[in-house]
Amino acid sequence: MKKLGFLLMLVVLLWALPGIGQASAASNSIFLDGQELEQPEGAQAGLVNGSVMVPIRVISEGLGYEVGWEKQNGTVSIKQGDRSLQLFIDNEKAIVDGSDITLSSPPLLKEDTTLVPLRFVGEQMGLQVSWDNETKSAHLYSTSSGSDSGVVNSGASTPPVNEGEAVPGEDQPVEQPETNGASGSESTTANNPSSNLATISGFSFSDNRLMILTDRTVEPNVFKMSDPDRVVIDVPNAKFSDGFKDILPLDETNRGQFTVEGYPEVSQIRYSLFSNDPSTIRLVIDLNESREFVVSKENDLTIVELTLEPVVHYIPTRPDGKSLVVIDAGHGGTDPGAPSVSGGSEKDVNLAIALRVNELLQHEPDIITVLTRSDDTYPTLDERVMMANDLLADIFISIHANSGSATASGTETLYTRDASILLADTVHKYVLEATGLTDRKVKNQNLKVTRETMMPAILLETGFLSNPHDDAVLKDPVVQERIAAGIVAGIKEYLGLQ
Numbered sequence: 001m002k003k004l005g006f007l008l009m010l011v012v013l014l015w016a017l018p019g020i021g022q023a024s025a026a027s028n029s030i031f032l033d034g035q036e037l038e039q040p041e042g043a044q045a046g047l048v049n050g051s052v053m054v055p056i057r058v059i060s061e062g063l064g065y066e067v068g069w070e071k072q073n074g075t076v077s078i079k080q081g082d083r084s085l086q087l088f089i090d091n092e093k094a095i096v097d098g099s100d101i102t103l104s105s106p107p108l109l110k111e112d113t114t115l116v117p118l119r120f121v122g123e124q125m126g127l128q129v130s131w132d133n134e135t136k137s138a139h140l141y142s143t144s145s146g147s148d149s150g151v152v153n154s155g156a157s158t159p160p161v162n163e164g165e166a167v168p169g170e171d172q173p174v175e176q177p178e179t180n181g182a183s184g185s186e187s188t189t190a191n192n193p194s195s196n197l198a199t200i201s202g203f204s205f206s207d208n209r210l211m212i213l214t215d216r217t218v219e220p221n222v223f224k225m226s227d228p229d230r231v232v233i234d235v236p237n238a239k240f241s242d243g244f245k246d247i248l249p250l251d252e253t254n255r256g257q258f259t260v261e262g263y264p265e266v267s268q269i270r271y272s273l274f275s276n277d278p279s280t281i282r283l284v285i286d287l288n289e290s291r292e293f294v295v296s297k298e299n300d301l302t303i304v305e306l307t308l309e310p311v312v313h314y315i316p317t318r319p320d321g322k323s324l325v326v327i328d329a330g331h332g333g334t335d336p337g338a339p340s341v342s343g344g345s346e347k348d349v350n351l352a353i354a355l356r357v358n359e360l361l362q363h364e365p366d367i368i369t370v371l372t373r374s375d376d377t378y379p380t381l382d383e384r385v386m387m388a389n390d391l392l393a394d395i396f397i398s399i400h401a402n403s404g405s406a407t408a409s410g411t412e413t414l415y416t417r418d419a420s421i422l423l424a425d426t427v428h429k430y431v432l433e434a435t436g437l438t439d440r441k442v443k444n445q446n447l448k449v450t451r452e453t454m455m456p457a458i459l460l461e462t463g464f465l466s467n468p469h470d471d472a473v474l475k476d477p478v479v480q481e482r483i484a485a486g487i488v489a490g491i492k493e494y495l496g497l498q
Contacts, residue, residue, distance in 0.1 A: 053105065053115035069114060076107055076114055086405070087116055097412075097440070098404030098464060197279055198238040202247045205260050205269055207446050210285055212302040214238065220302055222295050229287040233304055234274065238281045265289055265306060308386060308452060323495050324368045325361060326388040328398040328449065329354035330459075333378030338403030340465040342475065346401045347376065349465070349474050354399050356484035364488075366497055385452045395423060395491060396457035398449050401474055403466045410438030410470075414459040416450040423456040427490030434486035435479065437463050437470060456494075460487070 056067055056076060068077035074089035086095040087107045094101045107116045199215040212220075212235070221234045240250060249256040254273035260266045267286045274282035291306040329350040331337030337346030354371060361369045370391060372384045379387070388396045402408070413428035415421060424442045432439050440461070450457045462483055463470035473479050492498045 053108065054118045056114040056116055076116060078116075089114070095404050095408065097443075098402055098408035098410070100404060196237070198235070199241045200235065200238055200281055201241045201244065203258075203269060203271065203283065205258075205263070205266065205285075207451075208263060208265065208306040208448075210269065210283065210304045212283070212304075214300050214302065215241075216300060217297065218302060220295065220304075222293060222304060224290075224293070226290070229290045231285040231287065231291070231293050231304065231306070233283040233285075235281045235283075235302075236278050239279055240273070240281065265291055308382060308389075322366055322368050323394040324370065324391060325395045325397065325491060326370050326372065326391065326393040327354050327357050327361075328372040328384050328388075328396065330398055330400040331378070332373050332376055335378050338401060338465045340475070341406070341468050341471050344475075346403070346465055349401050349462075349480075350399045351376070352477075353462070353480050353484050353487075356481060357397075357399070357487050360484055360488045361491070364492065364497065367491070367495070381448045384449055388453045388455065388457070393453075393455050395494070396449070396453045396455055397427070397487065397491070398457070398459040399487075400459055400461050402461040402464045404464055406467060408464045409467045410440035411435045411463055412440035412461045413442045414445045414447060414450065414461065415442065415457070416444065416446055417457075420450060420456040420458055423490075423494050424458045426494045427458060427460070427487060430486035430490040430493075431460055431462065431483055434482035435463055435473060437473065 056069070066079040068079075069075075070077075074091075076087040076089075078085040078087070084095075084097055087103070088094070089109055090106050092103045092106045094103050103117055105117045107114060109115070198218050201213045201215065203213070204211045210233070212218075212233070214235075218235050218238060221236070223232055224230070225232055240254065244250055248258060248271075255271070257268050257270040259268045265288055267288055270284040270286065272282055274280045285304070285306070287306075292308065294305045294307055296303045296305070329347070331345075331347040331350060333347075335347065337350065339345055340349070351373070355374065358369050358371055358374075361367050370387070370393070372379050372387055384398075402412070411428075411432050413424045413431070415424040421442070428442050445459075447459055450459055463474045465471050465474065474483075489498070
């Protein structure tokens, strides 16, 4: 997943200015790389139920996307390179590369012009957006350099903001951090005039990462605390931007919070002006279970990523030269995965292929295998990752099937880290040949099991159970045998055993 996509999830919130209502073209201008985009009369960009909507003509002509419109069924198709989006008039569901996504607002028609949510299109197409609160104008910038490819298929929406009672920030003076080598450096800079302070424009949390957007590079002090578990980020010589209250709640004491949904490790994010000397902004990630963290920076974006607890690695006894492969059948137990159009669920298809891969690899004298599950049980994502890491596996392969529209079809292979690209390319070509379905390519995506595993790791999407043809193919025992054999062939080639 692109890190710039995370940045976008921060700044697009700046559009959602409460209490303004439908904005006019004069109050909501759109600039692309410094050039103002022309908007059609009568259907200009503006706020609709708290979301900024833009005319499809602006997307098509100003941003150079390939856009299609099917009036009969109210479908908008947007394409750029290998990426494909489908949106439906008055429907909050959209399809990104065959996967369902929920929009903040559905597309709508106004005076024969289709308006679509800028937030969604921007996030999925990798644009960088900033907001000028004085001129009420948006500035979009291309981000073609220095970024990975791939469409975000999860966590596309910014975590919801809690409009209720604000939870105070930590009340005590700056507390001493627990020992952690991953933290940033502590700043002891003297108090600066307000004009010299770094400005914090917003926060966002996605994929177990807290992202902090500032107008310049900052040196935060990050540390863990317990009872209760939390990660504390102090940003010295910093202040909230003038328009911060338009983005996230901030009370008269300069404190606020937002809740986090979809990430069981985290309950909420709190933030406050913690100190005036020096002016320090404190953020607190309230945890439901203990986590380590890693701090990284990308220009003016500070990223605090939560990671698994350190584990004492058990090195399995294995003869010299043998490779250990972890085979992960996706979903299972209480998590059925995608439904099949012909009945049943994804978890059963995944397990059938994984068991056959394991059987075939048993005949390879230079390979040892471990299954994350061998029956209808559900290991958590953390447990799958920890199993592979704890065993010091050489390869991690997660087997899945996809879901989307009835027409979405094809086989794709997903990876997160560059170290996994060769494995992804090698296995993909064999699995694609085995399924005989459309080639949806090898793609970069930010997935937990491919991000937090420490060895080359990939996730296979063998086909679409929502497509009757793909569904029939994937449930055919003959095809399942071919897919398993293809995975084995890819593993052997990658390990140099062919």
